[in-house]
Amino acid sequence: xxATLRVSDLPLLDAIAAESIANxxxxxxxxxxxxxxxxxxxxxxxxxxxxxxxxxxxxxxxSGSTQNLTNTVWAFAQIKFKNNTLFNSLAKEVxxxxxxxxxxxxSSTAWSYARCEMRDDHLLDAIAAAALSKMNEFEGRPQExxxxxxAEALLDMRHCPxxxxxxxxxxxxxxxxxxxxxxxxxxxxxxxxxxxNEPLLQALASE
Numbered sequence: 001x002x003a004t005l006r007v008s009d010l011p012l013l014d015a016i017a018a019e020s021i022a023n024x025x026x027x028x029x030x031x032x033x034x035x036x037x038x039x040x041x042x043x044x045x046x047x048x049x050x051x052x053x054x055x056x057x058x059x060x061x062x063s064g065s066t067q068n069l070t071n072t073v074w075a076f077a078q079i080k081f082k083n084n085t086l087f088n089s090l091a092k093e094v095x096x097x098x099x100x101x102x103x104x105x106x107s108s109t110a111w112s113y114a115r116c117e118m119r120d121d122h123l124l125d126a127i128a129a130a131a132l133s134k135m136n137e138f139e140g141r142p143q144e145x146x147x148x149x150x151a152e153a154l155l156d157m158r159h160c161p162x163x164x165x166x167x168x169x170x171x172x173x174x175x176x177x178x179x180x181x182x183x184x185x186x187x188x189x190x191x192x193x194x195x196x197n198e199p200l201l202q203a204l205a206s207e
Contacts, residue, residue, distance in 0.1 A: 029064020040075035077112030110151035128159040146182040153189035
């Protein structure tokens with residue numbers, strides 16, 4: 001509730017963190033992902049808590065839901081908690097569950113690894129294939145399109161079929177309510193990857 005309302009009370013958060021660490025052994029996938037997401041949403045960084053959550057995530061998330069998994073990946077990325085063991089373990093779980101991912105889950109995961117500058121080619125190849133198989137579901141989803149293209153650019157990945165498909169999807173939905181940040185991300189990403197798509201660039205420039 002505090003995270004949803006963006007209410008940050010440091011003494012309270014410290015107390016919740018201490019209580020969470022004390023009870024970490026009892027945490028299941030949801031009990032793990034919920035506080036991780038909440039603390040990250042408030043940009044609350046507590047090193048002992050993060051290490052405890054990371055250790056628990058490695059052994060727990062395989063039995064959780066897709067939402068538990070993607071929320072946890074996003075949470076650690078949001079505060080840029082770079083832990084190779086954790087992200088390698090999460091990547092395996094993501095690949096194993098990609099068939100159940102929605103466009104939001106796919107783009108959020110790609111964004112998370114890009115934000116932490118964690119380039120896992122096996123994971124990103126799997127994400128690209130999953131996105132292509134569900135490209136019709138990306139229609140009318142500006143945030144998902146821009147986040148996925150941004151991740152490709154930041155990690156210098158060049159999945160050309162995916163980039164072409166995302167470009168086409170963006171063109172077909174350019175009249176959708178793209179935010180300034182989303183338009184900027186799309187323009188920067190295609191330019192950074194040196195992918196010249198004149199119709200898309202002209203459409204973006206006109207927005």
